[in-house]
Amino acid sequence: MISVDFHHFLVSIAFLPAMASVSSSMPSEQDIYEEHVLDHYEDPYNRGELASATHADEGKNPLCGDVVQVSLRLAGDGKVEEAFFDGHGCVISQASASMLMEEMEGKTPEEVKDFTAEQMLELFGPQLTPNRQKCCLLPWRVLQSALHSPLEEDEADDDAAHFSGPSLSEEN
Amino acid sequence: MPLDPQSIRQDFPILKRRLPGDQPLVFLDNAASSQRPQSVIDAMTDCYENFYANVHRGIHTLSEESTAGYEAARVTTQQFLNAASQREVIFTSGTTAAINLVARSWGDAHVTADDTILLTICEHHANIVPWHQLAERVGCRVEFLLINDDYSIDTETVAEALQRLQPKLFAFTATSNVLGTVFPVQQWAQLAKENGATVLVDAAQAAPHQAIDVQDWDADFVIFSGHKVCGPSGIGVLYGREALLAAMPPFLGGGAMIDRVTVDGFTSAELPEKFEAGTPPIVEAIGLARALQYLQDTGLNEIARHERDLAAAAEQQLRDVEGVNLFGPRQSEKAGIVSFTIDGVHPHDIAQWLNLRGIAVRAGHHCAMPLHEHMGLTATARASFYLYNTLDEVEQLVDAVKQTREKFARSGRRRRRSSISSSSS
Ligand SMILES: Cc1ncc(COP(=O)(O)O)c(C=O)c1O
Numbered sequence: 001m002i003s004v005d006f007h008h009f010l011v012s013i014a015f016l017p018a019m020a021s022v023s024s025s026m027p028s029e030q031d032i033y034e035e036h037v038l039d040h041y042e043d044p045y046n047r048g049e050l051a052s053a054t055h056a057d058e059g060k061n062p063l064c065g066d067v068v069q070v071s072l073r074l075a076g077d078g079k080v081e082e083a084f085f086d087g088h089g090c091v092i093s094q095a096s097a098s099m100l101m102e103e104m105e106g107k108t109p110e111e112v113k114d115f116t117a118e119q120m121l122e123l124f125g126p127q128l129t130p131n132r133q134k135c136c137l138l139p140w141r142v143l144q145s146a147l148h149s150p151l152e153e154d155e156a157d158d159d160a161a162h163f164s165g166p167s168l169s170e171e172n
Numbered sequence: 173m174p175l176d177p178q179s180i181r182q183d184f185p186i187l188k189r190r191l192p193g194d195q196p197l198v199f200l201d202n203a204a205s206s207q208r209p210q211s212v213i214d215a216m217t218d219c220y221e222n223f224y225a226n227v228h229r230g231i232h233t234l235s236e237e238s239t240a241g242y243e244a245a246r247v248t249t250q251q252f253l254n255a256a257s258q259r260e261v262i263f264t265s266g267t268t269a270a271i272n273l274v275a276r277s278w279g280d281a282h283v284t285a286d287d288t289i290l291l292t293i294c295e296h297h298a299n300i301v302p303w304h305q306l307a308e309r310v311g312c313r314v315e316f317l318l319i320n321d322d323y324s325i326d327t328e329t330v331a332e333a334l335q336r337l338q339p340k341l342f343a344f345t346a347t348s349n350v351l352g353t354v355f356p357v358q359q360w361a362q363l364a365k366e367n368g369a370t371v372l373v374d375a376a377q378a379a380p381h382q383a384i385d386v387q388d389w390d391a392d393f394v395i396f397s398g399h400k401v402c403g404p405s406g407i408g409v410l411y412g413r414e415a416l417l418a419a420m421p422p423f424l425g426g427g428a429m430i431d432r433v434t435v436d437g438f439t440s441a442e443l444p445e446k447f448e449a450g451t452p453p454i455v456e457a458i459g460l461a462r463a464l465q466y467l468q469d470t471g472l473n474e475i476a477r478h479e480r481d482l483a484a485a486a487e488q489q490l491r492d493v494e495g496v497n498l499f500g501p502r503q504s505e506k507a508g509i510v511s512f513t514i515d516g517v518h519p520h521d522i523a524q525w526l527n528l529r530g531i532a533v534r535a536g537h538h539c540a541m542p543l544h545e546h547m548g549l550t551a552t553a554r555a556s557f558y559l560y561n562t563l564d565e566v567e568q569l570v571d572a573v574k575q576t577r578e579k580f581a582r583s584g585r586r587r588r589r590s591s592i593s594s595s596s597s
Contacts, residue, residue, distance in 0.1 A: 032524065033579070042585040064520055064536045065550035088550075090518035091580070098587070135520065 032126045037095045044098035046105075050084040057149040058087070059142035061134055066093055068139050070101075070146040080107050083143070090135055096124050097139035104143065112147055115140075175474040177562045183209040183466075184560050195530030198565045203349050203377060203509055203556035204534050205399045208463065212403060215462040219455045227454055228428060228445070242454050245461035246444070252464045253394065253411050254385040259443035260417065263452050266408035267376040268298040270395040271343075273410060273447060274372060275302035277423040278393075282370075283340050285311035290339035290369070292317045292325060292355075293546050294348040297539040299374045303343065315339070318546065323351045323501040330360055334367040342369045346378035350540050350554065351500040352483065352509030354378075361391045370416070376400055380558070381479060381507055383472045386411050398456060403463035407456035410447070417443050424449040475559045479508025482557040482566055486510050489570040495577050499552060508557035511538075514573065517580045519551040525579060526553075529572040531565075 050056075053071035060067050066089035075081040083104045085097040103123055104112055120140040121133060128136055181187050186207045189197045199207060219241060225234035227242045243258075250261045264270040279302075283289070289303045293316045303314045317325050317333055334342065342364040346357050357378075361371045372393040375384060379396035386394050393416075398407035412420075422429050422440045426449035431439040440446045467475065484503045487510055490496050495515040500506055514522055523535035534554045537544045544550060555569055 033521075035585075036588075039585045039587045042582055043587040045587060064518075065541065065544070066518075067550075088518075090520035090524075092520070132520075132524070 032128065032132070033091060034126055036125060037091060040095035040098040041091045044085075044094060045102040046082070046084045047086060047098065048084055049086055050082055052082075053084070053151060055146050055148075055150050057142055057146040059138060059145065061089070061093065061138045063131065063134055064090070066090065066135070066138065068093060068097060068142050070097075070139065070142045072143075072146055074109070078109055080104050080109070080112060085139055085142075089138070092124075092128070092132055092135040093138050096120065096136040099123055100139050100143060109147055112143065173474070175470065175478045175559060177478065177560055180470065181560045181562075183211070185210055185213070187560060191527075191530045193528075193530075198529070198531040198568055200555040200557065200561065200565065200569060201532045201534050202380075202558035202561075203400070203538075203554065205405065206380060206402050206558050207560070208402050208404070208459070209466050211466055212459045212462045216404065216455050216459040219458050224455065226451055238454055241458045242452065245457035248461035248464055249409055252384070252468065253409075254387055255411050256387065257414055260386075260411055260414050262410040262412065262417070262444045262447045263457055264408045264410050264447075265406055265453065266399070267296075267374065267395050267397040268408075270393075270408050270410035271298055271372070271374065272302045273423045274393050274395075274412075275306045277420045277447075278370070278416065279303075279306040279341075280309065281419075281421055283310050283312045287312040287340040288337045289314045290317065290333060290337055290342045291315070292344045293319055294351060294353065294540065294543050295343075295345055296349055296374065296376065297541065298376075299343055299345060299372075300542065312340070316542065317344075319351075319353075319543075323348075323353050323499065324505065325355065327356070327359060327363070331363050334363055334369060338367060339364075339369045341372060343372035343374070345374040345376070347375075347381075347507045347509075348540075348543075349377045349509070350511050350538050350543055350552065352506040352511070353501045354505055354507055357389050357391065361389055365390065377507065377509075380467070381472065381476045392416055398460040398463065401460070401463050402466055403460035404453075404456040407453040407460050409460075414443065417447070422446050422449070426450045428452070470559060476507070478559060479557045479561075480506070482561055482563065483508040483510050485563060486555060486557075486566045486569060489566070490573060493570070493574055493577065496573060499547065509554060510556070511552040511554045512573075513549065513552055514577050514580075516582065517576060519553040521580060522553040522573070522576050525576045526569070526572050529568065529575075531569055531572055533569075 050071040050073060052073050054074050056071035058067060058069040068085060068087040068089065071084045072080055073082040083101040085101050100120065117137055117140060120137055124136050184207050187197060191197055223234050223237035225238045227239040229235065246258050246261050250258050255261055264273060283306060289312055291300060291303065291314065306312060307314050315337055317329060319325055344355060347354050357373055364371045371391040373389065373391045375394050375396040378384060380401045392413045394411040396409055399405040429441050429446050429449040431441050487498055490498060490512060497513045499511045513519060519535035523533050526533055536551050538554060
């Protein structure tokens, strides 16, 4: 199980609350909950458990305690044949999970690995404040670690321990 | 005389703040941190502009003046708590730092593998983790009193646990930061004493709203933070019974806490400096003292009544909104905190949607994960009221909650079935 904190490397300069004038650049929540996002929330892509999964992991957003599971089936040629997510959470984390599963199917592990946090935020669409970026990036982070978490007892293949992701931290 | 929030609001410059869309600010996140009146800001600015220097060490005018201001703040705090002596008032960086100080200094000196620390399930992580850490160091047990279905803890349960467990320490919050439950501190402290337990009271949520008399409570340690009592962040108060503090080893080592240092060792300073290593929060102490005066001038009983009225009005109206669930005891046993969930809507989305209406509430586990787990929840939304909030703001909260429910209700939406995702910019 992993914990996520992207605060330190993803806080975009535009959101740094330095002055009162910053308020004008804060995104409006009306935009966050745009139709496209709510559609994914209510009608998610591949939500549930994948019985034939070869790889899976779960992760937690320490800010709110939300949990997301990602299970993948990698085909013989290594490609992501199916990507499923499960768990519960806010609109942002659920919709971003749905978008990500949809986007990742058919990709090679290298392509998944190369899919950056910035690209995830772009895929999501609406601009997010740093705290909500954590919600959006939780499924992406779990996907990345799921790729390194084979379900077989095939220890030699398990390089999850070498995955160096962002450090964990707790809400303050 | 009931308090007049409209005139109080004039004292708090931040309440004039406008949010995106020119929304006025409805600040209902006071349990996390309150705002400060102009007088506190002015007192701190005055120090920085006119007499700031390090304390206790300079033989020059500014240092003498800063030292006088800092020590006067200690006296104000002593009076606020009705502590018997100034030596019993230690300035720390906050509640968390103060609890850690007690766990490290008193805990390491007195607690062994055979001992039990008794807490309640309602504690903030600040009053849980330091005891888990102590348990890791010395091997003691940490036990939790659970809440009833009505979010209270009966006296009999407390008495029985104290008798059965014979804890070395009973550490509990005076007011739950999630449920708003106000616990009978004096009664529990008395029971703890009868069973030989030392008593630590986390007053972080009590000090902002009630007159505290540590001698009445008869607790050994009482702790609160400056930023929740209209004072600055970066300062907190540890009250400790003098005999206990005097017998405790120092915690942080460094300047100011020593009497004498040689190449072979050191001897510690007298109380309270013994526990104030390094340059203390000088300006923060001066700001805190002004904040405590402000609360006392306004009247803590009036403040508490005002908040209870607001919370009662909010609860009464929210109770009628379909899909809204409230968590907390009956109004008479409760502080101005209203925690709730909405069926089918994540608390983060509640908070985000309320923010669009200019309403600031907290969403999450409020640093009380064990309590949320006990209630079978991962998160709640929390509105917490203070002296400057109004009934009008309660109405705005209730309206916004109703809208939240409508906004996120399932409405048969369909995702676009194209695998080429529409990347909006
Ligand atoms: C009951 C309680 N205890 C402790 C704390 C921690 O206080 P601080 O963050 O000021 O150290 C809080 C603040 O959230 C609290 O509500």
